[in-house]
Amino acid sequence: MASAALWGVAHLATHRHRMGIALMAAYVLMLAGILTVFTAFSTRLLSLAVQPGWLTLLTVALVVIALAWTAVIIRSFLLVRPDSSDIAGRFLTTTLAAALCALVLAPTAYAARLAYLSRDVVSSVFSTPTDNSAPIVAQDPWHGAKRVNFLLIGADAAPGRPGVRTDSMTVASVDTETGATTLFGLPRNLQKVQLPHGPARSRFPFGFTGDGPNTPGLLNEIFQYAEDHPDMVPGVPKGKRGPSLLKRTVSDILGIPVPYYAMVDMKGFAEIIDAMGGVRVTVKYPIVYGKYREGLLPAGTRKLSGEEALWYGRSRTDSDDYVRMGRQKCLLNAVAKQADPMTVLKSFEKLAAATKRAISSDVPQDLLPALIELSDKVKDARIRSLSFVPPLISTVTPDWYLIRRKVSESLDERPANRSASAHHSAEPTQDPESPVSLDAACG
Known part of the structure; x- marks a missing residue:
């Protein structure tokens, strides 16, 4: 002994x-x-x-x-x-x-x-480096950029429709020094979206109109359309065509570079929440969920299971797409704040299995150390949200110039802007003119 x-x-x-x-x-x-x-x-x-x-x-x-x-x-x-x-x-x-x-x-x-x-x-x-150059150095992993932008996609592959629909699209713009984050929400039903220059723009010179009379030509169809039409993104392999075209499209819409994406399958998202042991959120109004209205999330602050969190983020019963977008931002905020290292460690095997099944990304492996450090800053920083929904933006005839202007104004970190947003406590979808503090709006 x-x-x-x-x-x-x-x-x-x-x-x-x-x-x-x-x-x-x-x-x-x-x-x-x-x-x-x-x-x-x-x-x-x-x-x-x-x-x-x-x-x-x-x-x-x-x-x-x-x-x-x-x-x-x-x-x-x-x-x-x-x-x-x-x-x-x-x-x-x-x-x-x-x-x-x-x-x-x-x-x-x-x-x-x-x-x-x-x-x-x-x-x-996570993807391996595309070349044999030296790994990203810790001194400046972001190459001098003040902000780094990630496209966060919630994908839903329903049995009644072919392919994947990106029903949730959010760009997280993160300050690389402080971790302060602004979430820009794009509604899935944006129409006549201008595609990037090249084969995509040549095919749809007046905006994306879909694949024939049976598709309305919405933003959430672009991902699968690129996967089904290799000539839209020449030289890009299957499985990467959709993310590539969607990133470039969203980048043009917002007027900011979007180099990385992460996509989570909605059902897999529920598994991740369960592996975390649930997520605590404030349900402001009762939410009916289930295909046949068989479930109800009562109002109040409670810990949701994976299935409940999934319906909290996706239910449109007695509401609409834009209210749902607000709840999705609140859910992202709650997960970001509650996924502490001890929670991850206790459920590591379940999280690892769920993550492999549910998540895909093009973030390179050599960037992960810097991303871990950045995520630690995000946990303690302010997270704000701005959704481009009516009445600010018409989804039928979007004002692309106004969207880019609002993004630019939102990322202007002058003290006056910080003070104004910090005291804003409205619902994420009630005042779309300026970013909303999610800690205040979702609490």
């Missing part, structure tokens, strides 16, 4: 002093190394946890430590075990040695499994 807590005790007790001292020195050095990592590099541990190379190294290191520790316990037992004539003593000490080995191997094996799962998720969801 003493050798399990401090390597080399059994060796010293049996007069194997050199080996005993060597084992003690190795043990002290190992503990010193672990303590150094968890103190001096504690702020970078999460960043290391999303780098496949480091995760592989961590897995190997954990396996080596576990095997070495187990070997020390077994060797110590062999040195001090009772004589063979002492049957009871042999049985008890053998049982104790086996228990000590299990005590070392079990948590180490679990930690190694978590590292393996992390590597698997990172490799499955």
